[in-house]
Amino acid sequence: MAVSPVLVIKTVGDSAVCVRARLYDDFVEHEIVLNSVLAYWWANNLPPVVKFLELFESVIKRTINELMHHKDLKLKYELKANNDLEKASDLEISLIEIEADDVGFKIDGKQLILKGLSKVSEEFEASEVVKTVEKTIETPDIVLKKYQEMNK
Structure with a gap:
C-alpha cells in the first residue's frame, strides 16, 4: 500500500x-x-484577503515543491468572505483537494479561519461571498531544474 503525502495547515495563535x-x-x-x-x-493600501490568498497558494506550492518536485500543482478550495474579496476583513478557506503531478495529498487541517485582516468602517455591511476556486499552478522549467539540481 502506497503512503500518501500529507499537507498540514494550522494557525499559530493569531500571529x-x-x-x-x-x-x-x-x-x-x-x-x-x-x-x-x-x-x-495596510501601509500600501493593498486588499489583505486578496493578497493573503495569493501568498497562501504560493507558500503551498513552494512547500510541496521542496518536498517533492513537480510541474503542476492542482488546488481546489472553497472560500467564504464577509464581503467582496477586495473589501473583506474575514476569510475562511476549506481545502478540498491538492494534487502535485497527479499525486494526491491527504489534507490535515482542511479549514483555516482568519478574522480582522482589515479594519472595517462603521458603515461596513457584511455580505457573504462563497466561491470554489480550482486552479493549476505550474512550476517554470528553470525553477523545476533548480529543485532537481539541489537534490543531486
Whole structure:
C-alpha cells in the first residue's frame, strides 16, 4: 500500500499560518507571519484577503515543491468572505483537494479561519461571498531544474 503525502495547515495563535508537507520521515515547513505581511499590505493600501490568498497558494506550492518536485500543482478550495474579496476583513478557506503531478495529498487541517485582516468602517455591511476556486499552478522549467539540481 502506497503512503500518501500529507499537507498540514494550522494557525499559530493569531500571529502565523503554518504550512507543512510531509512524506514518510521527510517534511518541509513554512510559516506566514501575519503581523508582518498585514502591516505591509495596510501601509500600501493593498486588499489583505486578496493578497493573503495569493501568498497562501504560493507558500503551498513552494512547500510541496521542496518536498517533492513537480510541474503542476492542482488546488481546489472553497472560500467564504464577509464581503467582496477586495473589501473583506474575514476569510475562511476549506481545502478540498491538492494534487502535485497527479499525486494526491491527504489534507490535515482542511479549514483555516482568519478574522480582522482589515479594519472595517462603521458603515461596513457584511455580505457573504462563497466561491470554489480550482486552479493549476505550474512550476517554470528553470525553477523545476533548480529543485532537481539541489537534490543531486
